[in-house]
Structure formats: structure tokens, C-alpha cells
Amino acid sequence: MIRTLLVDDDPAARSYLCGMLADAHPDVEVIGEASNIAEARQLIVELKPVLVFLDVEMPGGSGFDLLRDLKHWDFEVIFVTGFQRYAIQAIRFSALDYLPKPAQPDELAFALERYTELHTARSDRAKVQQQFLENIAQKEAQAFKLTIPHGDRTFFVPPAEVERCIADRNYTWIHLVHDRRYLLARTLKEFEDMLAPFGFLRINRSALVRKDTILRLHDGHAELKDGEKLEVSRRRWPELKRTWAA
Amino acid sequence: MEPLFAQRFLKVSSHLIIGITAPWLGVTNLPAQDASLVPSIRLELATATNDTLRADALARLCFNLIHSEPDSARYFGDKALDLATRIGQPRAIADAHNNLGWLETQQGHFQEAELHFNEALKRFRMIGNPAFTSVTLSNMGWWADKQGDRVGALQHFQDALKASETARDTASNAILLYSIGTTYSKMKEYVRARSFYARSMDEERRLGRLSKQANCILAIGNTHRSEGDPQKALGFYKHAASMYSANRDHYGAGMVEENSGDLFLDEDPKKAMPFYQRALAHYDTLHSAADKAYILQRIGLAFAGMKKYVEAEKSYNEGMALARSTGSVELEMEYELSLAELAVKQGKSDVALDHYQRHMALKDSLQTAEGQRELLRLRTVFETDQAEHENTLLKTENELRRLNEERLQARWIIAAAASLLLVALLALLFRNYRLRGKHTKEVERFNTELQAQRDQVQHMNDLLELKVLRSQLNPHFIHNCQNSAIAMVKDGRNIEALAYLQGLSKLMRMVLEHSVSDRISVEEEIAFLRLYMKLESLRLPGLQYEVDADRNLLEEEASLPALLVQPFVENALWHGLAGKEGPRELNIHFSATYAGLRCTVRDNGIGRNGSGSKSDGHRSLGTELTNERLQLLTHRLQQRGSFTINDLKDHNGHAAGTEVVIDLEDQDTVHFEC
Numbered sequence: 019m020i021r022t023l024l025v026d027d028d029p030a031a032r033s034y035l036c037g038m039l040a041d042a043h044p045d046v047e048v049i050g051e052a053s054n055i056a057e058a059r060q061l062i063v064e065l066k067p068v069l070v071f072l073d074v075e076m077p078g079g080s081g082f083d084l085l086r087d088l089k090h091w092d093f094e095v096i097f098v099t100g101f102q103r104y105a106i107q108a109i110r111f112s113a114l115d116y117l118p119k120p121a122q123p124d125e126l127a128f129a130l131e132r133y134t135e136l137h138t139a140r141s142d143r144a145k146v147q148q149q150f151l152e153n154i155a156q157k158e159a160q161a162f163k164l165t166i167p168h169g170d171r172t173f174f175v176p177p178a179e180v181e182r183c184i185a186d187r188n189y190t191w192i193h194l195v196h197d198r199r200y201l202l203a204r205t206l207k208e209f210e211d212m213l214a215p216f217g218f219l220r221i222n223r224s225a226l227v228r229k230d231t232i233l234r235l236h237d238g239h240a241e242l243k244d245g246e247k248l249e250v251s252r253r254r255w256p257e258l259k260r261t262w263a264a
Numbered sequence: 265m266e267p268l269f270a271q272r273f274l275k276v277s278s279h280l281i282i283g284i285t286a287p288w289l290g291v292t293n294l295p296a297q298d299a300s301l302v303p304s305i306r307l308e309l310a311t312a313t314n315d316t317l318r319a320d321a322l323a324r325l326c327f328n329l330i331h332s333e334p335d336s337a338r339y340f341g342d343k344a345l346d347l348a349t350r351i352g353q354p355r356a357i358a359d360a361h362n363n364l365g366w367l368e369t370q371q372g373h374f375q376e377a378e379l380h381f382n383e384a385l386k387r388f389r390m391i392g393n394p395a396f397t398s399v400t401l402s403n404m405g406w407w408a409d410k411q412g413d414r415v416g417a418l419q420h421f422q423d424a425l426k427a428s429e430t431a432r433d434t435a436s437n438a439i440l441l442y443s444i445g446t447t448y449s450k451m452k453e454y455v456r457a458r459s460f461y462a463r464s465m466d467e468e469r470r471l472g473r474l475s476k477q478a479n480c481i482l483a484i485g486n487t488h489r490s491e492g493d494p495q496k497a498l499g500f501y502k503h504a505a506s507m508y509s510a511n512r513d514h515y516g517a518g519m520v521e522e523n524s525g526d527l528f529l530d531e532d533p534k535k536a537m538p539f540y541q542r543a544l545a546h547y548d549t550l551h552s553a554a555d556k557a558y559i560l561q562r563i564g565l566a567f568a569g570m571k572k573y574v575e576a577e578k579s580y581n582e583g584m585a586l587a588r589s590t591g592s593v594e595l596e597m598e599y600e601l602s603l604a605e606l607a608v609k610q611g612k613s614d615v616a617l618d619h620y621q622r623h624m625a626l627k628d629s630l631q632t633a634e635g636q637r638e639l640l641r642l643r644t645v646f647e648t649d650q651a652e653h654e655n656t657l658l659k660t661e662n663e664l665r666r667l668n669e670e671r672l673q674a675r676w677i678i679a680a681a682a683s684l685l686l687v688a689l690l691a692l693l694f695r696n697y698r699l700r701g702k703h704t705k706e707v708e709r710f711n712t713e714l715q716a717q718r719d720q721v722q723h724m725n726d727l728l729e730l731k732v733l734r735s736q737l738n739p740h741f742i743h744n745c746q747n748s749a750i751a752m753v754k755d756g757r758n759i760e761a762l763a764y765l766q767g768l769s770k771l772m773r774m775v776l777e778h779s780v781s782d783r784i785s786v787e788e789e790i791a792f793l794r795l796y797m798k799l800e801s802l803r804l805p806g807l808q809y810e811v812d813a814d815r816n817l818l819e820e821e822a823s824l825p826a827l828l829v830q831p832f833v834e835n836a837l838w839h840g841l842a843g844k845e846g847p848r849e850l851n852i853h854f855s856a857t858y859a860g861l862r863c864t865v866r867d868n869g870i871g872r873n874g875s876g877s878k879s880d881g882h883r884s885l886g887t888e889l890t891n892e893r894l895q896l897l898t899h900r901l902q903q904r905g906s907f908t909i910n911d912l913k914d915h916n917g918h919a920a921g922t923e924v925v926i927d928l929e930d931q932d933t934v935h936f937e938c
Binding site: 118120122123220222223251252253254 | 766769818819823
């Protein structure tokens with residue numbers, strides 16, 4: 019059974035999530051509910067959950083505060099959050115999961131599926147957690163580091179070391195400097211949302227490229243500094259030329 | 265004999281300390297002050313190409329002249345300090361102060377010395393190199409020692425040692441340990457003194473400096489001698505002598521033989537003699553007249569002790585000649601006294617008187633010399649004051665000249681600025697003059713600019729309006745959705761209501777995300793319309809809908825303004841299909857056109873005429889909004905857009921639904937420029 023704790027200050031939101039979980043996954047067992055981080059801390063000690071759905075914004079202390087206090091934790095976290103850009107960036111960069119409020123059934127199912135994968139695979143949880151705490155200690159999202167799980171290892175890279183992201187169906191190849199690349203179980207769209215503030219440009223349907231890796235734009239193609247040549251989507255061409263020149 | 269012993273004793277130590285005061289290069293085991301270097305340094309000074317080199321040369325001149333020509337040393341030291349201050353090099357400033365401090369110490373000007381040392385120390389500490397601070401601290405140790413302040417000396421040497429240990433400067437460590445030993449020895453703390461000499465010797469051994477090791481052994485021997493243990497002292501002296509000899513250090517060897525002889529001079533002059541003879545041989549090798557003058561007096565004393573008066577007299581006379589040649593009046597005096605004593609022993613009172621008289625005459629001359637020296641000192645002080653005064657005058661004059669020059673320069677700058685301004689003004693006038701011809705054109709240009717600005721403002725207004733229109737849409741739609749959800753709950757269709765509200769919240773999230781950007785991809789628009797129609801289908805039973813797009817549109821990532829199509833779809837649903845019996849069908853298709861993209865919204869509803877008879881508020885609002893939006897879009901997005909409404913007929917000519925065709929031209933030229 020997946021012993022699950024719900025942390026949310028809104029009782030309606032908890033009851034909604036509780037009902038959804040009952041339908042979403044047969045193994046999920048909600049063992050407790052907390053309405054603030056003090057209660058949550060107590061229940062974590064008493065009940066030892068393996069999965070915590072954690073609201074970010076709560077009166078009396080945010081979900082981030084709870085994790086900051088704990089420093090390390092031996093359960094997986096799925097954040098539940100409204101439309102807060104900083105929080106979402108922090109979570110995404112740290113390769114943790116989040117559900118936008120209110121949770122959609124398909125999103126919840128996907129998050130739980132990821133949880134079961136992660137829970138068995140993730141061996142360096144402590145490092146991931148530490149990186150997450152470092153990320154949320156930053157004043158702005160610009161200083162976040164990207165968490166890249168790869169097999170039983172995890173890398174933490176600043177966005178400046180990412181050269182481009184190439185979509186491969188629902189997965190994404192992330193190319194780093196020095197010819198390294200890793201396949202991640204996330205969509206290109208997610209990376210576009212994450213990396214757009216760092217000077218990354220979509221140049222076609224399946225490629226997101228860091229602006230300063232483009233050597234020149236020529237004949238409908240973007241020639242990259244590492245010799246790679248990528249076709250530019252016809253409709254993106256004028257806009258790309260403008261932004262690249264700027 | 266004690267004073268002489270102390271003097272010879274100090275000779276060893278001063279030999280050692282001087283090495284520390286080679287400040288400029290920060291190397292502590294440089295040779296001692298050497299006046300013979302002065303000419304070459306003067307040449308360096310004359311040919312120096314920059315102030316840093318000049319300051320360096322001045323500092324070394326000062327350093328090397330400290331003992332031979334203190335006044336010149338002071339002159340160069342002051343100059344070095346001035347220059348260093350002017351070029352603002354903290355290290356050079358500190359070095360100059362350090363040199364001057366040492367100079368003043370040698371001259372017995374302890375207060376001045378202290379001021380200089382403190383300045384040097386402050387700067388060296390700021391530079392943060394412990395090797396430098398160690399040098400100054402060591403000098404301060406000798407400064408205190410010279411004043412008889414042993415405790416102070418000890419303190420400074422210990423501090424210097426700490427610094428040189430931090431700097432890992434083994435040579436300085438060795439010398440400082442020796443200095444501390446000497447200080448303890450002067451304090452009659454012989455056990456402690458020995459332990460420091462021993463530590464110094466360890467360091468010297470590590471450095472492989474044999475003579476310096478021998479120095480330490482000699483010093484240890486001296487402590488035993490001071491404690492009244494000549495046997496132990498002799499043991500150490502012998503050890504030291506063998507080391508000096510091995511290292512061919514005649515000066516050290518002579519010194520140790522001399523000290524060994526001193527052990528026996530009073531008790532057993534015969535035993536002392538061979539030591540003194542060996543010392544004499546060493547000094548002879550060195551051609552050192554001063555040292556020979558010393559040892560010959562010792563030899564004479566030994567002969568006198570052995571009652572060999574003729575040999576004694578011979579030695580005395582030989583030594584006195586040497587003493588006279590080196591200008592050492594004190595030594596000459598001692599010889600006269602020794603000769604007088606010898607004459608007394610021989611019973612030659614007249615000769616004795618003669619020597620005493622000469623001794624007294626020398627003493628007088630020395631006193632006169634002392635008086636003359638005092639006079640000289642006073643005159644130097646006066647001259648220095650005079651020079652300083654002149655210097656101040658000169659400085660003031662220079663300052664005035666500098667100020668004057670500055671004023672002139674400022675005037676020049678002002679003049680230059682004024683002329684520049686004038687030129688600029690002329691250029692402006694000229695340009696104005698030329699422009700007058702183009703005045704009309706200029707006005708036109710301004711008008712265009714103004715127009716552009718007005719357009720910009722208009723554009724922003726449009727944008728705002730667009731946002732307002734968008735938000736106008738939302739409550740209208742949400743209102744309908746809420747009613748639907750309430751109806752479902754009332755009917756007990758709770759699961760449906762839940763799904764419906766979940767869908768609604770997802771749709772609202774999309775609207776929120778889309779509202780941030782003006783344009784969204786066709787893919788996103790399709791997802792949005794599908795969800796929208798899924799929601800509406802719950803309220804319109806039997807609705808069949810389809811949303812698709814040409815494949816190449818997706819490949820090319822075509823985009824369109826957010827929330828443009830939805831109002832047309834809403835119209836089709838609620839004014840075309842809602843009132844229809846039988847199957848309700850709605851098709852939305854995005855296709856590529858030559859100029860851009862086309863969206864076709866087709867329903868099989870009751871048609872415009874049919875719906876017109878059932879007109880209600882929604883319809884007019886929806887159409888009005890859509891019209892406005894499209895107008896705004898064409899204006900704002902520089903994207904030509906139009907829509908046409910076709911009334912569809914079946915083969916019987918009856919109304920068979922409505923088709924809305926929205927055409928959007930691409931906002932940019934689609935041809936690649938290279």
C-alpha cells in the first residue's frame with residue numbers, strides 16, 4: 019500500500035483529492051490529513067507516510083517551509099499548487115512533481131505513475147532533496163539548478179550548461195555542454211516553460227535551443243556552434259531572426 | 265677586561281644582525297651594509313627609467329651608507345621616502361621608514377627611530393607579508409637593546425621570530441633565535457640563552473652554514489665562561505675553533521682563539537699565549553689591522569704576566585702602532601696605560617710617568633674630540649635645521665609654482681572647453697541654417713513621428729481593449745457553465761457534475777495561460793476547442809463534434825490569436841444547433857491557405873434565418889463581440905483577417921446549417937531571407 023498523507027489548509031481541497039485518489043490508484047491509502055505544517059510535521063513522525071501531497075501556499079507556513087525545516091525526508095512529495103510561477107519553477111527544476119489546483123484525473127494518474135517509478139528507482143534522494151532546498155533558497159528562479167536523474171545517478175546543472183532540448187515523442191533529449199545528453203521523461207513543452215526565461219528559443223516543433231549556441235541563421239536553418247544544423251520552422255523564422263539578432 | 269670582552273662579544277652579534285636589515289629585497293641573508301656598493305648604485309640611480317627603480321636605488325643607497333656616512337644615508341633615506349610616498353607604493357614607503365629607523369637607532373635618536381619603525385610596521389602589516397614585518401620587528405629589538413631595554417628587546421625579537429616562522433624563513437629564524445639568546449645572555453639568564461643558541465644552531469645546521477653554527481657554539485661557550493666555568497667554555501671553544509677552521513673562517517677562528525686565551529690570561533698567562541698566537545696568525549691572514557691591534561695587546565699582557573717584559577713591550581709597541589694607524593684612540597690609550605703598568609713592574613718610574621702622561625693627553629684629546637664631535641653635532645643640527653628651513657621654503661615655493669601651474673592648467677582647460685563649446689555652437693548654428701531649407705520636411709517628419717506615437721498609443725489601447733474583451737467573454741461563459749453544473753447536481757448527476765467542473769477548471773487554466781501570450785499554436789487551439797466542446801456537449805445532448813487540422817499546419821507550428829475562434833463556435837452551438845431537432849453536428853477545421861490559415865466552423869443547425877427568428881440577447885452580444893474582436897485583430901496584430909458567413913442549403917434548397925470561414929493572413933512574409 020502507498021501510505022499517503024494529505025497536507026492542505028482547505029478541507030474541501032483535501033476531501034476532493036481524497037476522493038480522486040480513491041479512483042486513481044488502488045494501492046493508495048490515505049492515512050492522514052493535516053491542515054498546516056505543524057500538524058504535518060507531527061503526522062510525518064507518527065505515521066511515516068511514503069507519499070505526501072503537499073500544498074505550497076498555506077497560512078502559518080508554506081509546504082516549502084516544511085521541507086526546509088525537515089532538511090531531509092524519506093517520503094516522496096507531490097506538490098499541490100495554484101498558479102505560482104516561482105514555486106512551479108522551483109519544483110520543476112528540482113525534478114519533483116506537482117499538480118496544479120484543482121487536480122485533473124489524468125494529471126493525478128500520471129503523477130502517481132511517476133511516483134511508483136521514482137520510488138523504486140531513485141537511490142540518491144538525499145542529493146535531490148538537497149538541491150531542491152538549495153533551489154528554493156535562491157531569491158529568484160534565475161539561480162535554480164536543473165535536476166537531471168539518469169539511471170541511478172543524478173546531475174544538477176545550471177541552465178547555462180544546457181545547449182538544447184530535442185523532443186522524442188513524450189520524452190526529451192537534453193543536450194549539455196561537452197557532448198553529453200540525457201533522455202528525460204518530460205515533454206519539450208515543459209522544458210520550454212522552464213527554460214524560456216534563460217534565453218532558450220523554440221526553433222521548430224521538436225527543438226528548443228539556447229540562443230547563444232546559434233552560430234548563424236541561414237537558408238532556413240539554424241547552424242549551431244557545435245556543427246549541428248537544425249531546420250527552422252517556416253512560421254518561426256521571422257520571429258527567430260528578430261530575437262536572435264537582438 | 266670585562267668591557268673588552270663584551271665588546272668583542274658584541275662584534276659577533278652585530279655581524280649577525282646586520283644581515284637582517286637588508287630590507288628592500290625582503291631577503292634577510294643579504295650581505296651587510298657595504299659602502300663599496302655605493303658607486304654602482306649611484307649609477308643605477310642616474311640611469312633609472314622610472315620612479316619605482318629610482319626609489320629602490322635610493323633605499324639601497326641609504327641602507328649601505330648607514331654606518332659609513334650616516335648623514336648621506338639620511339639624505340638618501342629621506343629622498344627614498346619622499347619618492348615612495350609620491351608614487352604611493354606602500355612597500356617602498358615601509359622600506360624607507362625601516363631604513364631610516366635603523367639609521368636613527370645607530371645614531372642614538374631613539375624617538376625618531378621608533379616613529380619610523382612604527383610607520384614601517386604598520387605598512388608591512390597591511391601588505392601582509394610576515395617576512396617584512398619580521399625585519400622591522402628585529403630592528404626594533406636592537407633598538408630596544410641599544411637603549412638597555414632587554415625586556416623590550418626580547419619582546420620584539422620574539423614577535424619577529426613569530427613573523428619569520430609564519431613566513432617559513434629559516435635563515436631569519438636562526439638569526440632571531442641567536443638574537444634572543446644574546447639578549448638572555450645579557451640578562452644573565454644563561455640557561456635560557458643556551459637553549460636559544462642551541463635552537464639557532466639547529467636551524468643553521470639545516471641551512472648548512474658551518475660558520476654560523478660555530479658562532480652559536482662560541483656563544484654557548486661564552487655563557488659558560490660568564491658563569492665561571494672555564495673548562496666547559498673551553499670545550500665549546502675548541503669545538504667552535506675546529507668548525508671555523510674547517511670552514512676557513514679566519515675571523516671566527518681568531519675570535520675563538522682570542523676568547524680561549526682570555527680564559528687563562530689572569531690565572532695562567534703561559535697557557536693563554538698559544539691561543540693568542542694562533543689568533544694573531546688568523547688575523548694576519550685576514551690583514552685585519554684593527555683585530556691585530558687588539559690581539560697584540562693581549563699578547564703583551566700575557567708576556568707581562570709571564571714576566572717577559574721585553575717581549576711584552578715589543579708587542580705593545582707593535583700593537584700601538586697598528587692602533588694608531590687604524591685611528592683607534594681608545595686602544596692607543598689602553599696601550600699607553602699597559603706600557604705604564606709594565607714600566608712600573610720593571611721599576612722604571614720615569615718611563616711609567618711618560619706613558620701615563622701620554623695616556624692622559626690621549627684622554628684629553630679624546631675628550632676634546634668628544635667636545636669637537638659635540639660641536640660638530642650641534643653644527644650638523646643647525647645646518648640640518650637650516651637645510652630643513654630652506655627645504656620648507658623650497659617646498660612652499662614649489663607648492664606655489666604647482667598651484668600656479670594648476671591654475672594655468674585649469675584656465676587652459678576652461679579655455680579649451682569654451683572653444684569646444686563655441687565650435688559645437690557654431691556647428692549647431694550652421695546645421696540650423698542648413699536645416700532651415702529643409703524645415704518643411706522636418707515638420708512633416710515630426711508629424712509622422714507624432715502620428716507613429718499616436719498609433720503606438722492606439723495600439724496599446726487596442727491591446728487593452730482586447731484583454732477587456734477577452735475577460736468580457738469569460739463571465740458570460742462561466743455563467744452558463746455554472747448553470748449547467750447546478751442543473752446536473754439538482755438532477756442527481758453528481759459524477760457528471762464533477763467531471764464537468766473539473767473540465768471547466770482545466771479550461772479556465774488554459775484561458776489563463778493563453779491570456780499571457782497573444783498567439784497560441786494551432787495545436788493548443790485544437791486542444792482548447794475540444795475541451796470547450798466536450799463541456800458544451802454535456803449541456804447539448806447528442807452533439808457530435810470534430811476538430812482537426814491539416815497536417816502541415818501542425819508541422820509548421822502555425823499560430824493564431826488566442827480565443828479568436830471560440831465565440832464563433834459558441835454562436836454555432838447555441839444559435840445554430842441548440843434549437844435543432846435530431847442529430848447535431850459541428851465541424852471545425854484548420855487548413856493552410858496560400859496567404860496563411862483558414863478556420864472553418866460548420867454546423868448543421870437551423871441557419872441564420874431560423875435563429876434570427878429566435879433571436880435573444882446572447883446572439884447579439886456574441887456577434888458584436890466577434891466583429892469587434894476581428895476588427896481589432898486586423899488592426900492590432902498587423903494580420904489581415906476576415907470572416908464570411910455562408911448559409912448552407914440542402915439539395916432541396918432548405919436551410920442546412922451555417923458555415924463561418926475565418927481567414928487569417930500570416931503576419932510576416934513567409935519567404936526566407938538569407
